Amino acid sequence: MNPRRKQRLIIVLGVGGLLSAAVALMLFALNDNIDLFYTPSEVVSGKQGTLPQVGQRLRIGGLVVPGSVTRDPESLDVTFALIDTGPQVTVSYQGILPDLFREGQGIVATGVLTQATHIRAQEVLAKHDEEYMPPELAEKLKGIKHQKPAKMEGATW
Missing domain, CATH: 1.20.5 (Single alpha-helices involved in coiled-coils or other helix-helix interfaces)
Structure with a gap:
């Protein structure tokens, strides 16, 4: 050469x-910096045969289960359950929730998996538009009906 x-x-x-x-x-x-998106069913049963590991950062999206929101009266700690078509996942969050957050509403939370069905969220986003949703999530939520929140007495909107 x-x-x-x-x-x-x-x-x-x-x-x-x-x-x-x-x-x-x-x-x-x-x-x-990669946060994989999961639904509550995928957190419990796995996504494509792979379970998320405890300590893994992830995003989870689903509907807030009516009656599951509990607030600590002395701090900003909030705990609620998320559901899609199967099992529930518990989410705990410390901070002020978005104005659109309510029971029966779709949300997306970013946080760390602390137990098999418990997530400690650093960020909670409330869905503001019911017209669009990712196709995968729409397929899973087709059979679920959620209740609209009751109107507040004396509220002037």
Whole structure:
């Protein structure tokens, strides 16, 4: 092999190796920022045969079970249950909930799985539009009926 070709080959292989290493490092760094979306049924029974691990960050979406919201009177701690078509998952959150949060409403919570069916949420988002929802979640929620919250006496909206 010609020495000049050999030098070019070494340079091309070196640049290729550096690019591969840079891409691998970026993917490794982004791995901590990935939050997989689960429904309550997928948290309990697994998603594509894989159960989420305790300590894993995840997003969970479902309907707040009517009658399940409990608030600590001395702090901002709130605990509620989420459901889709199967088992319930308990979510605990410390902070002020969104204005649109209510029982029977669809929400998405981001947090850490602390037990097999318990999530400690850092963020709770209330769904504001009932027209659009991801197709996977719409299929799972087709058979569920939720109650609209009762109107408050004397409320002026």
